[in-house]
Amino acid sequence: MLTIASLKKGQRAIIKEFSIDVVPLKLLEMGCLPGNEIALVQTAPFQDPLYLNINGSHLAIRKETAAQIEIELIP
Amino acid sequence: MAKQINVALIGNPNTGKTSVFNRLTGLNQKVGNYPGITVEKKQGTCTLSRSLKAHIIDLPGTYSLNASSLDENVVIELLLNKNDKDFPDVAIVVSEIENLKRNLLLFTQIKDLGIPTILAVNMADRMERKAISLDVERLEQKLETKIALISSRKNTGFDTLKELITNHATISTKPCLNASAIAPEYFDRLRKVFPNQDLYKLWLVITQDVNFGKLERKELQGVASFKTESESTLKRLQQKETIARYQFINGVLKETLTIDTANAKDLRSRLDRVLIHKVWGYFIFFGILLLMFQAIFDWSSYPMDFIDSTFASLSEWMKTTLPPGDFTNLIAEGIIPGLGGIVIFIPQIAFLFFFISILEESGYMSRVVFLMDRIMRRFGLSGKSVVPLVSGTACAIPAIMATRNIENWKERLITILVTPFTTCSARLPVYLIIIALVIPEGRVLGIFSYQGLTLMFLYLLGFGAAIFSAYLLDKILKIKTKTFFVVEMPNYKLPMPKNVLITVIEKTKSFVLGAGKIILAISIILWVLASYGPGDFNKAEAIVTQENVTNNLSEEELETKIASFKLENSYIGILGKAIEPAVRPLGYDWKIGIALISSFAAREVFVGTLATIYSVGSEDEKTIKNRMAAEVNPVLGTPLFNFASGISLLLFYAFAMQCMSTLAVVKKETNSWKWPMWQLFAMSAIAYVVALGAYQLLK
Secondary structure, three states, rough: OOHHHOOOOOOOEEEOOOOOOOOOHHHHHOOOOOEEEEEEEEOHHHOOOOEEEEOEEEEOOOOOOOOOOOOOOOO | OOOOEEEEEEEEOOOOOHHHHHHHHOOOEEEEEEEEEEEEEEEEEEEEEOOOOEEEOOOOOOOOOOEEEEEEEHHHHHHHHHOOOOOOOOOEEEHHOOOOOOOHHHHHHHOOOOOEEEEEEEEEHOOOOOOOOEEEHHHHHOOOEEEEEOOOOOOEEEHHHHHHHHHHHHHHOOOOOOOHOOOHHHHHHHHHHOOOOOOOHHHHHHHHHHHHOOOOOOOOOOOOOOOOHHHHHHHHHHHHHHHHHHHHHHHHHHEEEEHHHHHHHHHHHHHHHHOOOOHHHHHHHHHHHHHHHHHHHHHHHHHHHHHHHHHHHHHOOOOOOOOOOHHHHHHHHHHHHHHHHHOOHHHHHHHHHHHHHHHHHHHHHHHHHHHHHHHHHOOOOOOHHHHHHOOOOOHHHHHHHHHHHOOOOOHHHHHEEEEHHOOOOOOHHHHHEEEHHHHHOEEEEEOOEEEHHHHHHHHHHHHHHHEEEEEEEHHOOOOOOOOOOOOEOOOOOOOOHHHHHHHHHHHHHHHHHHHHHHHHHHHHHHHHHHHHHHHHHHHHHHHHHHHOOOOOOOOOHHHHHHHHHOOOHHHHHHHHHOOOHHHHHHHOOHHHHHHHHOOOOOOHHHHHHHHEEEEEEEEOOHHHHHHHHHOOOOOOEEEEEOHHHHHHHHHHHOOOOHHHHHHHHHHHOOOOOOHHHHHHHHHHHHHHHHHHHHHHHHH
């Protein structure tokens, strides 16, 4: 399963469906919605947290959350 | 008198909401706490016209009405409670042009509550540079509201905004989203049970239980019993609601907003490349910490010395001007030094908040959280805890105030509780004199002196104690708080001097008015205890003169002897003797007991108190040191300050909570006496046990 946690720097992807039981509502409200485009801007040292660009909004989330969100790479 | 309307400023974090508030109210603002909780309540007034004034509340920043923290809960509690005296006649949703889509989510929720809602689009001055165009008229139609394009930086658009506030009655209160479309069947049932209620409000009340906690619900009684859906179904419905809102917003913005994405390579990516680089990022951050440290440790010592000498001469002047007596003594020796003890902290507080507000305003603080999260989260701390912990090395007072910037209450509380362990500058004089007394001179490998290493060890011990107790507290404290981590990485901005200035003034004021009262009260109590006493105390002069009649002392020598006698027989001296049985196992006598108690005014008072007791008559370090070295333990007949008792004393000072000003600030920041008392007893207990262990092992 491909998730945000497996994105490489500079890669872009589309967010697929995810389960609301594991992904906090706050993340949705900040623009992390199924169908939106996502790119990994940078990772912090030790590869955690991840700095993301989701449809023009910039956020950082922890790897454990990122691993819950499935994506599809944009070639 | 002018009519007054309530205006609520609401918005996402990082939209410049507070700058808008500052522009509207200037210095006509008041910052307090919401009753019973530690969320900051900011309110101010703005004159709209001769007959109309606006009472403006700057509500905590939030991304939506689904609260996940105490701060966000304040927003929804106010907006759902029509009977609150602050309930807004009109709401202004502050948004930012570059994040308009996300900001509109909150806007649609507020508007759906039926409150007239104005949309203020901030940072409009950046539109041209960012190649953004917005069809304001069209957007007003689509959202059925009024829009003001403003720039708090350039101070434009505020006249329009004020006009819109004045004419708020003309704004449509029609909802953006038909809430029942989220789950028709569910909302149908709700409508049947509560025919007279607004469905969206009901929905918010029901889902708040899932998200955060209890809401004031006098108006909506019986809702709690209406819980036919499982938590995860409700969550799914909330997700549906959010998606539906975004669909609405996307539709609206498609026709009104165009962004030329070619300008994407901007300041953000260039700065980020350096500031959060895995090597340079830390270098720069520690460089900034060093600069802050230098400012509060070193630069602030000049104004502090000035304050110190000013209050000393003021006290002297009072003594010579006013007629002698108890009242004069109270003013000159009790109240004035007590006030001085409050004012002395102002330079450090001002410096620290000058830097912190620049870091916050510029957007850099989010990068600090990003860099430090991985390291700090293991100890239950926030990335932002680094700043208080490091500035605690200068003084715990401003450091504890700096924890306000930590959003998560549990992380903030832990930071507040552990910060006093870091070695503050008031411990330094105590450490220096005791190290000089009991640690032998000499060097390890001919380079590092034993004395220097001991001092370094004490600093490390302070940090270690802070980190370790944070780890324990994280395991012990059961506080409901969000467990996930989402941090917005805002655009870099040049800090606005006005905002920085207001923050510095505000923090200083809140310290003086909040914690200052307690500090003054305790310092007067300590002064009374040290300056009055029963029995022999009042005959001190006669007794000491009698005793020394054959010794042929100079007048000065006699006076220091009298001062020493007075202190010994004062209430504080009696207290010191009373605690002697408790401190004897640590290797101390009653004189050190007195010094321990008076250290409560400020740790460095230890040195001065011993000087008075030993009737040295000067605060010169060498003189006191020589006198201390000559002091003999009355029981053992050996030097009182030996290696064992010295180490025991060092450890006691390292761990004990002996600073009333810190307690006062913790009381203010946590809004209860529970935490400072907890801190006082826990830290004192640790100090006692550690010092006891060390003395018994080493003696």
